[in-house]
Amino acid sequence: MKTDLAVIGQGAVTPAGVGLAALLQGTPVEIPTPFVARPDRTWPVFRVNLKEPAFDRWQKEPRLRRASPITFFMVEAAEQALAGLGAAERAETGLIVAFSTGCLNYSRRLFEAIITQGQKAASPVLFPETVFNSPVSHVAATLKLEGAAYTLAGDETAWIAALKVAALWIEQGRVKNVLVLGAEEFDSACLDAYQNAGWLRKREVGSKFIPSEGAAGLLVRKALPEDRRIISQLEDGFIYRSKIQASAAMKRCLQHFDSNLCYLESAQHNWLGEVEGTLMQARKFHMATGDYNYLGEATLASAGWNTIRALQAFSETRSELLVPILGATHQIGALEARERKSLV
Amino acid sequence: MKRAVVVTGLGAITPLGGNVAESWNALIAGKDAEAPLDLFDTSGCRCHRAAMASVPPISDLKPKALARLSRASRLAIPAARQALAAAGLLDSSGRSVLETLPLSVSTTAGAMTLGENFLRNILAQKRIRLLAEAARYLPQQQILDLQEQLGFEGPSTIIANACASGANSIGHAAEMIASGMADCVLTGGFESLTELVFVGFDCLQATSTDRCRPFDLKRSGLLLGEGAAFMVLETPENAEKRGVQPLCRLTGYGHGTDYFHLTQPQPAGEALITVMRQAVDSAQISAGDIGYVNAHGTATPVNDGTEAKAYQTFFGDVLERTRISSTKAAIGHTLGAAGSIEAFFAIQALLTGKLPPQLNLQEPIPEIASVLVKENESRTDLKHTMSVNLGFGGSNAALIFSRYEN
Numbered sequence: 148m149k150t151d152l153a154v155i156g157q158g159a160v161t162p163a164g165v166g167l168a169a170l171l172q173g174t175p176v177e178i179p180t181p182f183v184a185r186p187d188r189t190w191p192v193f194r195v196n197l198k199e200p201a202f203d204r205w206q207k208e209p210r211l212r213r214a215s216p217i218t219f220f221m222v223e224a225a226e227q228a229l230a231g232l233g234a235a236e237r238a239e240t241g242l243i244v245a246f247s248t249g250c251l252n253y254s255r256r257l258f259e260a261i262i263t264q265g266q267k268a269a270s271p272v273l274f275p276e277t278v279f280n281s282p283v284s285h286v287a288a289t290l291k292l293e294g295a296a297y298t299l300a301g302d303e304t305a306w307i308a309a310l311k312v313a314a315l316w317i318e319q320g321r322v323k324n325v326l327v328l329g330a331e332e333f334d335s336a337c338l339d340a341y342q343n344a345g346w347l348r349k350r351e352v353g354s355k356f357i358p359s360e361g362a363a364g365l366l367v368r369k370a371l372p373e374d375r376r377i378i379s380q381l382e383d384g385f386i387y388r389s390k391i392q393a394s395a396a397m398k399r400c401l402q403h404f405d406s407n408l409c410y411l412e413s414a415q416h417n418w419l420g421e422v423e424g425t426l427m428q429a430r431k432f433h434m435a436t437g438d439y440n441y442l443g444e445a446t447l448a449s450a451g452w453n454t455i456r457a458l459q460a461f462s463e464t465r466s467e468l469l470v471p472i473l474g475a476t477h478q479i480g481a482l483e484a485r486e487r488k489s490l491v
Numbered sequence: 492m493k494r495a496v497v498v499t500g501l502g503a504i505t506p507l508g509g510n511v512a513e514s515w516n517a518l519i520a521g522k523d524a525e526a527p528l529d530l531f532d533t534s535g536c537r538c539h540r541a542a543m544a545s546v547p548p549i550s551d552l553k554p555k556a557l558a559r560l561s562r563a564s565r566l567a568i569p570a571a572r573q574a575l576a577a578a579g580l581l582d583s584s585g586r587s588v589l590e591t592l593p594l595s596v597s598t599t600a601g602a603m604t605l606g607e608n609f610l611r612n613i614l615a616q617k618r619i620r621l622l623a624e625a626a627r628y629l630p631q632q633q634i635l636d637l638q639e640q641l642g643f644e645g646p647s648t649i650i651a652n653a654c655a656s657g658a659n660s661i662g663h664a665a666e667m668i669a670s671g672m673a674d675c676v677l678t679g680g681f682e683s684l685t686e687l688v689f690v691g692f693d694c695l696q697a698t699s700t701d702r703c704r705p706f707d708l709k710r711s712g713l714l715l716g717e718g719a720a721f722m723v724l725e726t727p728e729n730a731e732k733r734g735v736q737p738l739c740r741l742t743g744y745g746h747g748t749d750y751f752h753l754t755q756p757q758p759a760g761e762a763l764i765t766v767m768r769q770a771v772d773s774a775q776i777s778a779g780d781i782g783y784v785n786a787h788g789t790a791t792p793v794n795d796g797t798e799a800k801a802y803q804t805f806f807g808d809v810l811e812r813t814r815i816s817s818t819k820a821a822i823g824h825t826l827g828a829a830g831s832i833e834a835f836f837a838i839q840a841l842l843t844g845k846l847p848p849q850l851n852l853q854e855p856i857p858e859i860a861s862v863l864v865k866e867n868e869s870r871t872d873l874k875h876t877m878s879v880n881l882g883f884g885g886s887n888a889a890l891i892f893s894r895y896e897n
Contacts, residue, residue, distance in 0.1 A: 184614075184617065185618070211687075247630030248631065249651075255610060257687065258607060261690055262611055263614070265535045266534070266536050266693070267535045269690045269694035271694045271696070274695055275753050277691065279651035280599075280651060280652050280882060281884050283748075283884060284748065284753055284883075284885050285753070288750035295746055295747060295748070297652060297659065297663075298650070298652055299649060299651065300601070300630045300631070300649045300651045301630065301634075301647070302631050305631075308648045308649075311648075311672075315667065316668055319666065326801060336610060340625040340626075343621045343625060343626075369543070384644055384645040384647065385644065386635060386644045388635065388639065416863060476631055477634065478635075478647070479626075485805075
């Protein structure tokens with residue numbers, strides 16, 4: 148990345164509420180949710196409350212009448228990040244969305260209908276909404292973003308990939324601003340998936356893995372002298388299949404960063420969080436903050452939330468932060484966020 | 492200053508063949524791969540046919556490891572291996588000579604079959620361990636399969652812009668090289684047929700119960716297909732260092748989104764026209780320089796009408812200088828792989844001068860009737876070819892390949 152990215156807008160939709168205040172200070176409520184395969188058993192989940200007033204305006208949008216929850220999370224986070232941007236500037240704004248499972252609710256409903264009621268029961272209304280690219284199309288159309296648009300898939304590290312694509316588009320002059328969104332929606336099938344992966348283990352209070360959902364948005368542009376919040380380094384591509392390989396991949400990734408950097412704990416209450424903790428302590432990285440409430444694991448949304456938290460965590464003595472972006476199923480990445488003292 | 496981008500290696504597994512030569516020769520011979528679909532039950536569907544690829548053996552893997560690979564990975568790995576081999580990037584053991592190799596890849600469904608198995612089992616409340624199904628259906632797992640089998644790591648970008656994804660992944664790779672972000676990128680797309688997607692298109696009545704007839708007045712829908720195509724893109728200097736002769740240049744890329752409707756293009760094809768203009772502008776050529784267009788041409792009533800109008804407007808007075816065909820009548824619509832496989836066909840046209848014929852044509856739609864490729868048609872003067880794709884959600888993309896002249 149040749150260009151420092153200035154973050155000029157931020158937005159968040161979380162299970163603790165809508166907006167940055169909820170992201171930084173909110174406390175989500177655990178909702179016991181049954182497994183699909185074992186309806187008699189439950190596991191706590193953090194869910195976004197779509198009845199919050201912030202979503203009212205989007206429920207009335209004709210384009211969104213059939214849209215999935217993830218689209219509503221995204222459009223609200225996007226609008227927060229775009230606040231203050233006029234129509235002309237929106238027309239020059241690109242959009243990159245990254246997620247892991249996309250419109251999972253509709254995919255599950257469509258397939259459930261097929262296998263329980265037969266192929267003739269497949270809904271032509273649902274199917275288009277299951278396509279990975281549908282939410283980005285809805286968001287761009289609703290918010291009148293007329294620049295380029297990509298949907299990226301992957302684990303948490305797709306957040307790094309999305310920011311890299313944004314930097315590339317800006318360097319090329321394809322667009323002036325890029326809105327980068329990370330989002331995820333929960334479906335009960337996630338619980339069964341996490342259980343099969345062995346992540347739902349009873350642990351001590353405060354370190355239990357809790358599936359979650361939501362969205363995060365960053366509006367970025369090429370850093371100008373007056374811009375203070377900067378993303379200055381993006382690293383990814385350190386792949387692994389096993390826990391041992393993940394540890395080695397994390398070491399290789401961290402070699403690209405100043406070893407004195409403070410870091411923001413990724414708060415993944417799964418095995419990756421354990422690897423991260425061990426490695427960071429061994430390398431004498433310092434925990435930047437443990438002040439935030441755990442919002443659960445929402446893959447790409449979590450990657451975005453952590454980046455925003457880092458951008459909000461600068462202080463007199465701390466103007467750089469390392470944000471580990473630990474992919475749960477493919478690779479390890481990290482980014483550096485900096486606060487630049489005013490130059491003008 | 493933007494750096495030049497060249498293609499140095501191609502690989503493909505298509506319904507017409509297990510490598511570049513087989514697929515291309517069958518295509519030029521006018522063959523098609525439409526057949527009864529036997530990968531899953533289709534008894535509840537209107538349509539029962541598709542274009543299936545033969546999954547090639549991966550001889551260096553033990554049966555247990557092979558069994559873990561999804562059908563999507565079984566298509567992607569050999570295609571990527573062919574591309575690396577052709578570019579001189581494989582060692583004698585079939586592993587990449589580059590430890591770090593960026594990837595720009597496309598798919599729309601990943602290994603959805605595993606996801607379907609997972610859902611089928613949990614909905615039946617079966618209490619069996621489903622780790623492989625839960626973990627390995629996601630697209631990044633096929634990327635990991637590729638990286639492990641071919642022996643490299645590095646950043647990967649998985650683009651899921653529906654049916655334009657394949658062109659986007661190649662265009663993005665080219666932009667990475669042009670901007671200096673990378674010197675060499677492995678790029679392409681893969682897709683395997685899955686029940687969820689097949690039934691989805693069927694319930695939309697987007698699939699045809701007749702032959703697939705792109706750009707025909709009697710077209711009634713698409714034929715779904717599967718496959719993978721990969722290519723190695725790099726700078727000419729990088730290729731020269733290894734003593735590899737480039738196949739062609741990638742000179743133009745345009746992409747954009749049509750927000751008219753989730754599943755229907757704006758009737759005049761305005762977004763596609765803009766995207767094609769972006770592509771010719773970036774290639775620093777004019778529309779009249781493009782000798783062949785591999786069109787998206789799904790054979791759905793809405794797509795082909797709009798696309799033909801867009802070509803008529805874009806080419807204007809110079810329409811007669813070009814030739815157009817959709818190869819989906821031969822290999823089906825391979826969704827996330829379509830842009831990559833069709834880019835490979837556009838490159839082969841440039842390299843050989845042979846043009847893929849427009850199959851199953853009875854009454855060509857008038858806007859482009861005169862320029863649809865006929866059987867055994869060839870052009871020895873091709874300097875530039877274009878590959879065009881459109882997708883759900885309004886994704887549009889165009890790539891331009893140009894003859895390499897040292």
